[in-house]
Amino acid sequence: MAKNKNTASVLAFEKKMVPSDGYMYGTTWEDRDNLAPLKLKEKSVRGTISNRLKKAVQDDPVKLNKEVEKANLQTVDTCALEPDQDTLVLRFTLKFLGGIHRPSACNNADFRQSYSKAAQTYVEKTGFTELSRRYAINIANARFLWRNRIGAESIEVEVKALNKGAEQQWKFNAGAYSLRDMEIGDNEIDSLAQRIAQALSSDDDFLLIDVVCYAKVGKAQEVYPSEELVLDKGKGNKSKILYAVNEIAALHSQKLGNALRTIDTWYPEFNDPTQGIGPIAIEPYGAVTNLGKAYRTPKAKQDFYTFFDAWANGDALNEIKDEHYVMAVLVRGGVFGESDK
Template identity: 25%
Template sequence: MQQSLKTAGVLAFQRSLYATDAQFYSVLPHQQEKPVWVIRHGIRGTQNVNKATEKEFSNIQITDTAKLDPTAEKMKVVFDIKFFDLANSLFACAKGKKDKEKDTVKKFRATYDAFLTRAKDSHGLKEVVLRYVRNCTNGRWLWRNLTLASTATITVVKNDETEHGLSFDAVALSRKGFTDYTADELALAELFVANLQGYATDRFRVTALLDFGMPGVQVYPSQLYTSNKPKGFARPLYAVGAEEPVRTVEDVMHFQATRKMGQAALRDDKVANAIRTIDTWYPDYESIQRPIAIEPQGVSLELQERFRIKKASAFEIIQKIDELDPDSPNGMFMIASLIRGGVYSGE
C-alpha cells in the first residue's frame, strides 16, 4: 500500500474564485432604479421570551430593516464573479520547523503540479464548474429573498457584453442536485473553465430580477454578527456606502427617528458560500440528500454538523494527491477545495 505524501510544513492555497458583494436595488415603474436602503429605527414589540415577568409587556428595540421603495414590486440584485488560473493557486509552500526531510517541499510541489495538469483537462473540473454555474443561475445565493419571490430571472454577462448575455429562470432550476444541465449552463461553464485553465481573464456580472407581486416588501440583506452590542439593539444588517450622518442633539426641530445606514447588500463571503455549496460527495449525502458548502472538514453551520472527518477530510485527501483521480468524487472535492483556498500546513 502506497504511503501518504508528506505535505509541507507551511502550505496554503489562495482562492481561485472571487465574488463581490451583491447589492440591492428597487426597480420602479418605467424601469427606473434606486438603492434599497438599510434603515435603522426603533420598534415597540411584544415581550415573548421565557424570562419575561408578568409585568413586562413591551419589547423596546433599535433594529435595522430593508424594504423596497413603496412603488416598487421588483428588486434587482447584482454581483460580479471572477475565476483565476489554478496554476497560481499554490500561495505558500515551504519547509516547516518540524520538517526533517530535505526534499519535502520539492516533492510536494512536483506532485501538486502533476495533479493540476491532470485536473485542468479533466471531466472533474468541468463538473465542479457546472455546479458553480447551477448555483449562480438557480439563485441559491439570493438566500431567503428567493423564497419570497413569485418569479426570479437571472442573467449573466461577460465583461459587460450585454448583447451576449444568458438568461435563466431561477425558480425552474433545481437547488437540490446537479443534473440535467441546460445548453446555456453548459456554455457558461465553458467560459468559467477557460479562466481556471488560464486561457482567459474575464469578469462575469450576475444580475437577478425578483418579482414579489406587491410593492414595498421587506427584503433580506446579510445579517451581521456583533459582540457586546448595546442594550436594546436587536440586529445590524450589512450595508455598503456611507451612512447618513447623525444630527446634533440641538437640532430638535428635525428629530431623527430613522437613519440610512447604506445600501442593502449580501456580503461577498455569503455569496461565495452559496456558489460553492456543491458537495454531494461527502459520506452521509445519501441520507442527508442536500449539498453542503465546500469545506475541508465538511462543516455545515446550517445543519450544525461536521460531515468530513478523518479520511474524508481535505487534510487527509491532499496527502493522496499523487494518486488522486480528478474525475473521482474525492478528486472533484479536492479540485473544489483548491479553488476555495485555505491553509493545509502539516504543522
C-alpha cells in the same frame, strides 16, 4: 496524529472564484431600467418576552405575569422596497481565475512538484467541466439570493462576460432550476460552464462576469441584506445591524461565495433522506454551521485533508468525485499547511 513528512508546513492557495459584494436596488418588473438603491431604515419596536424562562417563573403565574409585562424594547435595521416597487435587484461581479496548479505559498519543493503534477493531471482529465457546471447552476438558480429567493413570484438572472473581445450574455429563469439538483443542464448552463472551465483550467487567464438578478417579491415587501456580526453586544443601541456599502443595502461577498460553492453532493449522507440536506457548501470538514454539524469527518476519512494528503503525493483516490471535492476546496482557497511542531 503523526505529522505527514510529505506535506508542507507553509501551504496556502488563493481563491479562484472571487465575488464582489452584492448591491441591492428596487424597481418594478415591467420597468427595470428605473433602478433605485435600497437604503437601510431604523425601526424601534416594543416586542414581547418570548425566550425560555426559568422553571420557577414558568410554574408561578404571578411571576410569569410580571415577566411578560416587561417591555422588550428593540431598535433594529430593516430594508424594504418602496410602495411603488415590486422587484428586488441584486447585482454583483464574479471573477474566475486560472493557475490552480500553483500554490500561493509552499515551503516544500518536493510536495509542490508532486501537487502540481496531480493538479495538472486533473485538469487534463476533466477540463474542470464538472465543477464549472455546478457553479453555473448556482448562478442560474439564484441560490445567492438566500432568504430573498423564498416567496418570489418570478426570478430572472442576467449574466454578461466582461472580458474585452470575448463578451457574451446569458439569461436564466431561476425558478426552472432546482436548488437540490446538481445534475441538470441545458444549452445556456453548458455555455456559461464552458467559459468558467476555460478560465479555471488555464495557466493564468480569467473570466469576469456581471450578474444581475431580478426577483419579483411584491410591492413594499421586506428584503434581506446581510446581517453584521456584533462582537461586543454591550456597545451600541441596535440589536440588529444590516450591511450597507455607501448607503446601499448589500450582501457580503462571503455570503455570495458560500452560495456559489454549495455544490457538495458527494458527502456520505447526501443520499440518506434522514440525514442529507441537499448540496452543502464546499468546506474542508463539510461544516454546516447553522446545523452545528460536520458532514465530512476525519474519523470517516471523508474530510479534505485525508483526500488531499494522499492525492497531492501521487496516490490515486478511489473515486473521481473525491478529486472533484478536493479541487473545489482549492478553488475556495485557504491555508492548509501542517504544523511542524
